[in-house]
Amino acid sequence: MRTVLDLLRLLADRADGDAPADDLERVAAGLAGSDPEAGALALRIRTAMDAGRRRESELAALVEIARDLASESDTGSVLHTIVRRARALLGTDVAYLTLYDAERGDTYMRATSGSVSRKFQTLRLPLGAGLGGLVAASRTPHWTGRYAGDARYRHTEAIDTAVGEEGIVAICGTPLLVDDEFVGVLFAANRAARPFTPDDVALLGSLAALAAVSLVQTRRLADTAATLEALQGAHAAIAEAADAHDRFAGVVLAGxxxxxxxxxxxxxxxxxxxxxxxxxxxxxxxxxxxxxxxxxxxxxxxxxxxxxxxxxxxxxxxxxxxxxxxxxxxxxxxxxxxxxxxxxxxxxxxxxxxxxxxxxxxxxxxxxxxxxxxxxxxxxxxxxxxxxxxxxxADEADRLDRADGLAELLAAAGPPRPPTLTRLAALGVSARRPHVLLVCRCHAARRRALAREAATLGGRSGLVAEQDGAVVVLLPGDDPTTAGARLARPAREQDPDAHVTVGAAGPFLPADGADAALAEARRSVEALLALDRAGESAAACDLGFAGLLLGDRPDVAGYVTGILGPVVEHDARRGSRLLRTLEAYYAAGASPTRAATTLHVHVNTVAQRLERIGTLLGPDWQHPDRSLEVQLALRLHRLGAPGRS
The missing domain is CATH 3.30.450 (Beta-Lactamase)
Structure with missing residues (x-):
């Protein structure tokens, strides 16, 4: 009876945490000698009480861990707190945590406690590979007392090398899940063949659940903070942009x-x-x-x-x-x-x-x-x-007004009426000063850009208008050739439609009318196109004998001088007979021998004279086109100065 009372007293003290475990075992063993069944019941009661005490301790530890996690706002701090407390709570050599990478479809080592291997700390675990990969794929806990020889897991060289370098033997892993969202895997491991009990697995699972919730909440708090920061930044950006808008508006209002x-x-x-x-x-x-x-x-x-x-x-x-x-x-x-x-x-x-x-x-x-x-x-x-x-x-309105003014001038037959002159004066045109007129042909898609370019040439004193598929330009000045060259543009190999062909006329006074100049400029541009000279600029005086046919006031003397002037001047200065030799040469069908017979000189003399003529007229004087110009000039020269040799 005394032994039973001692046992009951010790059990009561054990429940209060005052009785040493060895005293309770000694009394229970003494009772078992007289009553084996009573002794076994006493040991069962003690075991149950120890288990309850251990669960209370673990629960208190989980509460403390939850308090620690709640105080952390940084994801990295949360993760390191989890593995550190897991290692301490289970009393293992190593604890570590991997996170799920949705883009790569695997898990990667994120935090460790007790690890010494760099290779192990940077390990990635494909789904289904190793113990951790199987936990991630199945989303259920797995544990082993000796990983290296456990055939349940798909071993890979990378995983086995890292585990071996860390010296890990026994491993327990449990998934981190929040509302079926897989976050990662929490592990506890030992460097000796120590088997994990179901209680160990359950404790690690409780810690993993707590860790998963804390991790997701921390991420959400970070996302919320980032969103708030972005909103604050956006608000500041809007305010700054509004200030800038006010500044730009002030610039515009100030002109x-x-x-x-x-x-x-x-x-x-x-x-x-x-x-x-x-x-x-x-x-x-x-x-x-x-x-x-x-x-x-x-x-x-x-x-x-x-x-x-x-x-x-x-x-x-x-x-x-x-x-x-x-x-x-x-x-x-x-x-x-x-x-x-x-x-x-x-x-x-x-x-x-x-x-x-x-x-x-x-x-x-x-x-x-x-x-x-x-x-x-x-x-x-x-x-x-x-x-x-x-x-x-504003530019369009001004362009239309200036185009209308030019159209009004061009429509007048002869001198324009006084209202037209008044309008021209208002547009900046000095009607009693010399002007040139340009007619520009280009691809239809380029007329607008060409008109803008032409408008910049004359500034406020020039007029530009589109008329009959061409761009017509009135510019102050007395040199139509130079003015036209500023707008002419040859075609490019990569853009054969880029050419601009310009016919020029002038100088003339707008007060005397522009209809004649317009007609001449049009004839000149059409002549350039007909002569396969698209992309060039020319006035009637620049087109040779074609200009004599196109111009309203053909300058025959100027044409002859332009072609034969150097030869005539040489004959007058030296007393030579080059012009006569040139006439005889063409009259003889370009035969030096027959020309020599006509001139009663030696053929070598004719050859020497022709060489001198080539020096004066240029090396291309016998080219068919140039030769035609020379022969026409010779005929006109004879008509204008009969009897000259």
Missing amino acids: GDVGDIAEALGRLLGGWVAVLDQDGVPAGRYGPVPAGLDVAAALRRAGEQPGDGTGRPVAVPCAGGAWVIAVIAGGQRLGTLLLGGVPGSAGPEGTDGSAGSHGRTGGAGPAELTPAQIRTVERAAMVTALVLLFSQR
């Missing part, structure tokens, strides 16, 4: 043009800015544009990114460390805004914004602008579009 907007944007960003019109011609600039920048490629890049789906253009990076954005108003592209050289920007190597080395400005890749800077650029493009639109409409 500024696109050049002033480019300067305002360049000063805001600290870089260079160029505004190009719809033809790619610079319309405004701030700072030096890099010499090696491929502007044509940048314009194509802007055309590939017309907007963000709402009709608003967006800024996009391009080669050369630059950004480009289309300037659009009313669905019409009016130009392009190009910029770069922003301090502090980085230049990745590609042209598509791909990651690269950082810390350069103006390198081979696109500069990186902040959201606020991008919004500022887009606001600048919007304001630039409005300025260009207003300017375009």
Whole structure:
């Protein structure tokens, strides 16, 4: 009876945590001697009490771990806390955690505690490979007391080498799951063949569940913080862009043009800015544009990114460390805004914004602008579009007015009426000063650009109009040949329709009428095309004998002098007979021998004279076209000066 009371007393003390385990075992063993069944029951009670005490301890540890995890806001800190506490709670040599990589379809080592092998710390586990890969694939716990010889797992050289280098023998792994979302695997391992009990597996599973929840929550908190930061940044960007918009609006209200907007944007960003019109011609600039920048490629890049789906253009990076954005108003592209050289920007190597080395400005890749800077650029493009639109409409109205004025002058037969002269004066044309008239033929798609180019030649004193499929230009001056050459353009091999052919006439006084000059210029341009001289410029006086037929006032004397002048002058100065020899030569069918007979001289004398003539007229004087001109000049010379030899 005493033994039973001692046992009950010890069990009560054991429940309170006061009785040593060896005292309880000694009393239970004594009781077993007299009553084996009572002794066995006593040991069962003790075992149950020890298990309950252990579960209480583990639960307290889990609560403490949850408190530690809740205090961590960084994902890396959470992961290292998990493996450190797992190793301590299970009393293992090593604890480690792998995370799931959805893109690669495997898990990778993310945190370790007790590990010494670098290869083990950087290990990746394909799904289904090794114990960890099987846990990840099946999403159920697995454990083994001796991994190296366990045939249940698909061994790979990489995994076995890393495990062997770490010296791991026994492994237990359990999945990290949150609402069926697989996060990773938590492991506990020993460097000796110690088997894991079901209680160990359950404890590691509880810790894994707690860790998975904490990990997902930490990620979500990080995502939320990032979103809030992005929203704050977006708000700041909007405010900064609004300030920039106000600055651009102030420039416009003060009467500024696109050049002033480019300067305002360049000063805001600290870089260079160029505004190009719809033809790619610079319309405004701030700072030096890099010499090696491929502007044509940048314009194509802007055309590939017309907007963000709402009709608003967006800024996009391009080669050369630059950004480009289309300037659009009313669905019409009016130009392009190009910029770069922003301090502090980085230049990745590609042209598509791909990651690269950082810390350069103006390198081979696109500069990186902040959201606020991008919004500022887009606001600048919007304001630039409005300025260009207003300017375009004003220019269009002025162009139409000037074209109507020129059409009115050209429509007059003879001297224009006083109202027409008054209108010309208002347009800046001095009707009583010499002018030239150009008729330009080009491909229909290029007439508009040609008209704009021609308008720049005469400034406010010139008039341009499209008439009968041609661009007609009135310019102040007295040299039609030089004026026409400024607009003529030959075809290019890659663009056979690029030629511009110009017929010129003048000088004349607009006050005397322009109808005769218009007719002559038209005949000249048609003659150039008929003579297969597209892309050239010529007045009637430049077309040789064809000009004599086309011009209203053919200059026969000037034509003869232009062809034969050097020979006539030589004869007059030296007393030679070169002109007579030339006539005899052609009269003899270009035969020096027969010409010598006609002239009563030796054939060598004729040969010497012809050589001198070639020196005076040029080496091509016997070319069929030039020879025809020379023979015609000889006939006209004889008609104008009979009896001269």
